[in-house]
Amino acid sequence: MEKSTLPSIAEAPQQPLAFSNALPLQFVGRPQFDPPRIRQPWRHSVSREGLASTSPTIREFKPNRQRQRLFAVGIWQWFITTILCGLLAACLGAFGELISMKVTQVKAFNALIVLLSLLLGNNLTSSLREYALMLRWRILASKYRPLHEFDLLMRCESLRKVMRFFWVTRTPGAPWFWLNSSQWLCVLWLGVNILLQVLVALLGLTYNLNTSPVPQRKFGMVSIANLTVIRDVWGVENPTFDAQLGSANFFGIQGQDYLFVDTKPPGQGHIPSYGTPGTPMIYSNDNWTTMTYIFQDQNVRHPDLTLISHRNITVAATCRKLEVLDGGDGTNTVVTYAGDDGVPATLDVVWVGPGAMTYIGVLNSTCGPRCTELMALQSANGGTVPEAAFFKCNNTISTISAIDEYLYDDQTPEAFEMPDLQAKIIAGAIGWSGFNHTLGDMYQYVRYNTETWWSPDDPADIGMVARRVMEFSIEAVAAIDYNGPRHNVTGWYPVTAQIVSVQWRWSATILCLIPIFQLSALICVIARANSAIIRDDSSLSTARLLRPIVEKLGDRGCLLTGEEIAEELAEMKVKYGWREPHRDFMFRNEIEADTIRHVDILEEKEGLGDQDAMPPGRYDGLGPGHTHPTRLEDCRCRALRNHGKRRSMSL
Helix, strand or coil: CCCCCCCCCCCCCCCCCEEECCCCCCCCCCCCCCCCCCCCCCCCCCEEEEHHHCCCCCEECCCHHHHHHHHHHHHHHHHHHHHHHHHHHHHHHHHHHCEEEEEEHHHHHHHHHHHHHHHHHHHHHHHHHHHCCCCCCCCCCCCCEEEEEEHHHHHHHHHHHHHHHHCCCCCCCCCCCCHHHHHHHHHHHHHHHHHHHHHHHHHHHHHEEEEECCCEEEEEEEECCCCCCCCCCCCCCCCCHHHHHHHHHHHHHHHHHEEECCCCCCCCCCCCCCCCCCCCCCEECCCCCCEEEEEEECCCCCCCCCCCCCEEEEEEECCCEECCCEECCCCCEEEEECCCCCCCEEEEHHHHHCEEEEEEEEECCCCCCCCCEEEECCCCCCCCCCCCCEEEEEECCCCCCHHHHHHCCCCCCHHHHCCCCHHHHHCCHHHHHCCCCCCCCCCEEECCCCCCCCCCCCCCCHHHHHHHHHHHHHHHHHHHHHHEEEEEEEEEEECCCEEEEEEEEHHHHHHHHHHHHHHHHHHHHHHCCCCCCCCCCHHHHHHCCHHHHHHCCCCCCCCCCCHHHHHHHHCCCCEEECCCCHHHHHHHHHHHHHCCCEEEEEEEECCCCCCCCCCEEECCCCCCCCCCCHHHHHHHHHHHHHHHHHHHHHH
16 A cells, blocks of 8 residues: 555644735745735635645635625725716816806816716726626536536626627527526626616716806907997098087987996906897996996907997986076977076077977087086977976086006007097087087077977976986997997907806716616625635636636647637536545545635536535645546546557457
8 A cells, every 4th residue: 555645643733824915935936926905806815834835826715805805896996986976076066167168168178078987987897897707706606507608708798798698598499588597697787887888978968068148258359439430330431520410319319229227237347248239238326317338349250249348438417497487388489598697598499399308409518528518498388298497407428437458559548538529429419410500509409209208298307307318328329339330459359158057966866876886786796706716817817727628628629719619518518616625635634624625617417516605715726646537537538549449459
């Protein structure tokens, strides 16, 4: 009887075992690698003492430690997903708060969204591939399968292989809608992958890039009103003084439908505002004692785009009522009134009518360089206007303010200012007819139709007349800015901007569901996959595992494909499992109270049957003196073939 090579119990070192993920230092022939900080699930412990001296390839399987490492790897990928979802939410929130975006901001937003979406999609794809690689070992250990199915499961990280596996594993003779457990697993896994990718794609439908109500300002050539001359755009370029008087009255009538509000004008701070070229707006104080117009800067290339500038002009009027001593009945043009000093004065109002309001402009006004004196006569009609009323007013146009910020490239204020002469013309616009009825007359008269805004059908008072005078003047300025002559200067013109409109109800839902679904998939995979030993997916480790299968080909088939090998060994059905140690080796293990098992590919014809979860403990090989069952069968087949050859030779 051959002497056993096992050492005696006394010779065996009885020291406690310690385990590490590093190989023993005395094996200098192997390259030393620093293990990563996050231990991969397939990195099982290495025994340094005890049996390590005789077998440095022993590894120990601990389900709890493998579960922790599975969770560590998966939770790190889930943490990256959560960060990317948070960054997407922050990007949508930050850009959604902007009231308008420049072109560079729009490009930055699109680039960030695309980049984060790509990173999120790639992280989800890589995470699910890792989950598939973890889960495949449990599926391979669940049942015996043909080699073709086994090979597809080994490459299940590819969705194309999963779909092919779904088709290959169909039950023969069963209806197409009758799915087995393997097919249901494929459907579930494909559904999880598609669901997460669809959620990432749907995120792009939860926000829009719309035109912002707030414009952006761009420096360049801008079109502004030419206030150095008052003329019709269809008239001569250098009109006479009388023509300018008539044009001022024409512009005042043109602006009578503009809007009046008693609020602060927009666009005067740091936030610009679009202009209203269709219906200019005039702003007043609470008491309607002053009225202001904000000039609009026009885009030269796109005249429909206007910007409410900071340049503004204000009009203010004061009136007093004088007693009518004679006339004023609407039939006699001569009216006598008591002057400011109480002395009677006579005025021939050449254009009157019963109940009509006639405004008289004074050409030789002396109230100021930008002020015009006006008079107003409301003739009596014996009904709604029982008595005549006579008013004297002073109307003043201010200089244009806030023009300093437009003085670029040696531009002078004259390009933006309204000269004093034109200011006096605008101030008296309601009383200019554009011609004198009598040669040398210092007055011009304009009668307005009764029952109109300028000639009300009720008795007038001081406040009403003052407001009408101011309204007419400021409307004339607005009409010139809207429909008068213009010229180009250097300044800031408006351009359209964009804004991000986010539907947070859907965006927040999607960004929350993605991490939830990934975490749920991770927990399910860990709960299912941890019952089997997870191996490294490297080519060398896979080759070591599949050695019993490919050894059946012998020295043949070096260029066979995987499908051809599966066809060559079509009769085999295998699974991923473990083997108990050899009886002689188990005797030593029983003495040492330790069992060293072997992870292997099991054939169905070996009769090992179904196996439960892989037991914890140490794994290495079959032990010395033990031959693999597949190699025993190969030896038996070769012996039979050799015996047949010798017999034929003897015959």
